Amino acid sequence: MEKQQMEALDYHAEERRKAGFDVEEMKIVWAGSRKAYEISDRVARLVASDPVFRKDNRTMLSRKELFKDTLKKAAHAWKRIIELRLSEEEATKLRFFVDQPVFTDLHFGMQIIGCYAQTELGHGSNVRGLETTASFDPQTDEFVIHSPTLTSRKWWSGGLGKVSTHAVVYARLITDGQDHGVHGFIVQLRSLDDHSPLPGITVGDIGMKFGSGAYNIMDHGVLKFDYVRIPRDQMLMGVSRVTRQGKYMRSDVPRQLVYGTMVYVRQRIVASASSALSRAVCIATRYSAVRRQFGSRNGDAETQVIDYKTQQNRLFPLLASAYAFRFVGEWLKWLYTDVTRRLEANDFSTLPEVHACTAGLKSITTTTADAIEECRKLCGGHGYLSSSGLPELFAVYVPACTYEGDNVVLLLQVGRLLVKTVSQLGSGKKPVGTIAYMGRAEHLLQCHREVRRAEDWLKPQVIVEAFQARAAGMAVACAENLNKFPNQEDGFGQLSADLAEAAVAHCQLIVVSKFIEKLQQDIPGKGVRRQLEILCNVYALSLLHKHLGDFITSGCITPEQGVLANEQLRSLYSQVRPNAIALVDAFNYTDHYLGSVLGRYDGNVYPKLYEEAWKDPLNETVVPDGYHEYIRPILKQHIRVARL
């Protein structure tokens, strides 16, 4: 037996002893409530202990095996949910911990399997550009769904390729030759008897995607319609409808209602960002405490890489971001219920601000993709192995930057609201919600921060005002530059890169503010609030350092104050260091869910890495397939050739 394998099995025990706060209480803060924690904990263990949910072999499966494995897990999850009579919350958690998103996540409990077919081969974010047509035929009281061009084919819908029996298809509604724009239609795609595609339907998978496992588990699909007929009542007639005579009528239902769904979806995306980021950070933090490199003197052990300031400077801001995104996600849940309540009461006053806020938060929290990749690099060479879990985590997460609104497109929506708000400041219209501070723009830009020593940067008020002044300054500068253009739309196009930067500043302010608001709540548990205060400061000051040019140019801080902020940041790292392992333990992830040899709870990394390597199919034989055809001739024939 290996020497290492025989040693006691918690390499992180000493790290855990060092923690200066109550980890169990922090777990509850992270989960959101004691009840949420208990459910999450119980369901995570349930999934981890079930051999059907095993996922460590995913990257070694072929595409077909991988897809079948997904089907198997989906069916098994469905079975377990029924057998155990899980509540909706428990069932959602179960699917979350299975960590292999499938069609049943969306359509559980139906007798059909459905998907949304919106984007087309040639059309993504711009829904108005869709080409698929749904022409009403008054003779038969049907819509005829058709794909008139190659670029009109539906493309990218999850679950469409192989699984779905039905789709909500977005198509241009045509009545009597008139185009009424894009509407939704329920279309059956496959027979419920034998799953074969119905006449006029061509459907398939769009092929391999980023990574080896990742989203290759799912059948994103392509779909072509060849004059497919559906009954009139399969049009989604919530917002508008078509009469028996083929007359197009808009309903009285306010169009703003669709924003409710959008807020919901984006709130889910922000929640996923904190999950994915915390997972990557957990792996990188634990491995950074295991890995040792350089710094050995007189035969001592080398230094744990987590003790290097360069490692801390890259890792700890990401750890802080995981918490920051968690809390802003929690607040978005509240915002969703608030906006739903208002919509029900026909109060649309907060919608523009809420819409921009969720769009912007979706955009800045999905920078998690870069953060996962940074965590992977922080694990050095071994982070490049699939068994580290990080390559697949990156590949499966990164589409979040593109789907549900490309991040740059979303930031420009925020940018538009910002300059509009600035332009209305004189009119007496008072900005609300997360943009209310803009009403004090003039004051913010004139007044100076009270920062003379590094510690002054620890005051929440100082931080919030610096972020407010920066965001306000950038928005005001954009609005002023915009006024120089005779045509506003033209100016908007020319200045769009600046507008996107102003939007980032505004959204980072929101995240910082919500973190600070969280700290004003009642937080029990020894040392828990203190740790969160440190993380909040790390989050804010690392952003300030990264975007220092913005802060100084807006005139809201001096270069000297920027230097002090960096000094303070450095000293905060030393306070995070002894608590780092406990801070990632608080996420309460099982080794199954983490899916990473490097991130193992017990830190027993090296024997497991070695063990994993031997499972590769290439190691089934010591002499590789191809030796006789390709290697041996090179070794043997060279002499002969050289003698020619």
Add this chain to the structure above:
Amino acid sequence: MEKQQMEALDYHAEERRKAGFDVEEMKIVWAGSRKAYEISDRVARLVASDPVFRKDNRTMLSRKELFKDTLKKAAHAWKRIIELRLSEEEATKLRFFVDQPVFTDLHFGMQIIGCYAQTELGHGSNVRGLETTASFDPQTDEFVIHSPTLTSRKWWSGGLGKVSTHAVVYARLITDGQDHGVHGFIVQLRSLDDHSPLPGITVGDIGMKFGSGAYNIMDHGVLKFDYVRIPRDQMLMGVSRVTRQGKYMRSDVPRQLVYGTMVYVRQRIVASASSALSRAVCIATRYSAVRRQFGSRNGDAETQVIDYKTQQNRLFPLLASAYAFRFVGEWLKWLYTDVTRRLEANDFSTLPEVHACTAGLKSITTTTADAIEECRKLCGGHGYLSSSGLPELFAVYVPACTYEGDNVVLLLQVGRLLVKTVSQLGSGKKPVGTIAYMGRAEHLLQCHREVRRAEDWLKPQVIVEAFQARAAGMAVACAENLNKFPNQEDGFGQLSADLAEAAVAHCQLIVVSKFIEKLQQDIPGKGVRRQLEILCNVYALSLLHKHLGDFITSGCITPEQGVLANEQLRSLYSQVRPNAIALVDAFNYTDHYLGSVLGRYDGNVYPKLYEEAWKDPLNETVVPDGYHEYIRPILKQHIRVARL
């Protein structure tokens, strides 16, 4: 037939007509010389037309098929090189365009296949920490190679797992119980008769890595020694040797000679950075001209996404970086010949500076990994498909950030030289080479940039001095902060994040300077120099905008000058726009080498995307494997369960 497929087949023809410079002459500038261009062009076509070198199916192969495919291509490349009697330069180009790195790249023309076995499971960048031992046995005149611990096992060596017959093994030399540190030993691993591992050797593949194709084509290996005996003469005795009696002796050969190899390797890495980056930029630029989104009025075509400023603001600095890295790589080739000449003449005076310079340039040019990922995002959803070529390009490129010296570790070496140089400024010792400007640090930091209008930022002198002042300012600040620590090493650790930032500033200055120096050479061809001037300015000003905080804090520019730089940058984008397609055509990549449906020369993207999708194994049947076991029960049984 599809409407689109029947249209004329150069969708970029109009873009190509718009170019304001001679593309053929630019191709020569890019290649380095007319001869280099001709060889590259001829060999690229040769590879592209050979069906054995087909690679579009790589992401669909299993690990074993993928590896066998590599062996097949390696053997075929070797055969073609001999049959066609290719020169060394041609053969190198051939292997480059095959785009599937294999063992023969390193060992062509030997009767053995060798690899380097240095890093171990527990030991990466820190060579001094290696644990493998080579103990001299004077009784038999042999070394005994042994892996004493789990963490001592060799790990990561390319070609080690399945192919190599021999390895250069780095191990601690022990004579008579005394440890002389790490030395190299040639060890035979496998039988030359049947390729089976020799007694005492355990060798295998380390398993799946990032991506589906990518480096999974190669057998990175694990290797364990169980007291393996080799003759004494298999120690590499260039620098030191062991006598028959077991006496350890250092030779007179200067140790600095190893730096020559290091400079060579890093110069190759910088050259690869420009290749990988230009490839990604070529794909993203061409697709950005094909893809249209939003902006349609009255049924016109939508706007090409390359016309959006946000797209230009992300894409054009990367296009400029590709050229910048190309030219600094060219200069590094010269630096390598210069340093080789000096080493032969026992002149080691330039070594510290050259060593730091190549380390730093390796580090900052491998940010190409992030740039590839940005190019992928610039292609929207379709960039996530393997057929875009970008996921695999990212996955195969990204280890460059880690291998041959982790990027952060390398930056700290540069940082050390910078603060050392600053501390010696008073002593009269004059800094040389790329660090010579530091001799004028005081002057640079006192004098102000002559920038009053945006156009002033187009002057090379203004740009270079701003970059010099920024780098000098950051180095001086680090040196001053370092002096506050009683213990220099302790201070170095505490300030390491700042030192790494100063190093980045210094290295970016080198790239900017070398680009400007290139422009001072004779550059024939209509409009070619003009285009390069624009790109040089885009490169420099985009960096200035990104690191504005550094520039202002160092006092070298005012916030107002920073705003002017951004204005100038924006107007440069409009000058790049009409030339963008021609600027990537100048890389002269074949569609085979690009390996991207989105980056096709003819822009005929959509029909090919559609065609590629159907090749996925999942599309072999319309009803997927697993339907009867997992999908049908969900569709059919739900009713029964729900009635329970």
